[in-house]
Amino acid sequence: MENFMKLEIAALGENESFARSAVAAFALPLSPSLMELSDIKTAVSEAVTNCVVHAYGRETDAGKIRIECRIEKTGFGGTLHIEITDFGRGIDDVEKAIAPFYTTLKGDERSGMGFTIMQTFMDEFSIESEPTKGTVVKMSKRIGMERTAEIPRAEERERVNA
Amino acid sequence: MRICAEQRDNVLYVRLNGEMDEYSAALARRDADRLAETYAATSERAIFDLSKVSFMDSTGIGFLIGRYKKFQRYGVPVYVTNPSAGTDRILEMSGVYTLIPKA
Known part of the structure; x- marks a missing residue:
């Protein structure tokens, strides 16, 4: 069975750390490298921060953030799919919003x-947004793919040594 | 995030310890600016030591540039040292190093 998880949290600043740690922990069965883990945590932190800061602003009643993750196994590694949804004000001009240094x-x-x-930190990225309805960010990262190439080489070395 | 400072031979070392994100940055900003006000007048340069930063997202870019501007008012140049590989990539791609070089 394909592994998945679904998490719903309040759009509060103090949940930023929890959200990125939870996604990183979910990815652990794929044996990610420290760099891969750091990339995942950073990307999730950016998406969740956007929800906290932009989607709901600083309203007294925090909105909801939904985080859904799925692991697609392939050989020794796999792909981590992350979907982060808010139900906030949405983005008027997505192209402008994703441009570097635009705030x-x-x-x-x-x-x-x-x-x-x-x-930059994820392999795939897409965003859908509807003003007043909310925003969905989808990101995927392939994990452990480098090792799939290394492992046969290690086995080969053993055979040569034996 | 905890911040502490040490001044040695007119160099101010600002050591950051912990996770830097949007939530933790508010206090970090306040603490770093207090240190700037206390030590900048007697410092020739300030070095932000990131060796104990366990996590940093794009908030770190704004944080460092904000502190750079603060120290600039006192004519004190700012440097960073010991970023992790992840932090290094963020600071590199955002061009932070053109303002705040690696010490």
């Missing part, structure tokens, strides 16, 4: 690099 909150020390980091 709507200039005075806030925001870098505008969130989406660029998600795109």
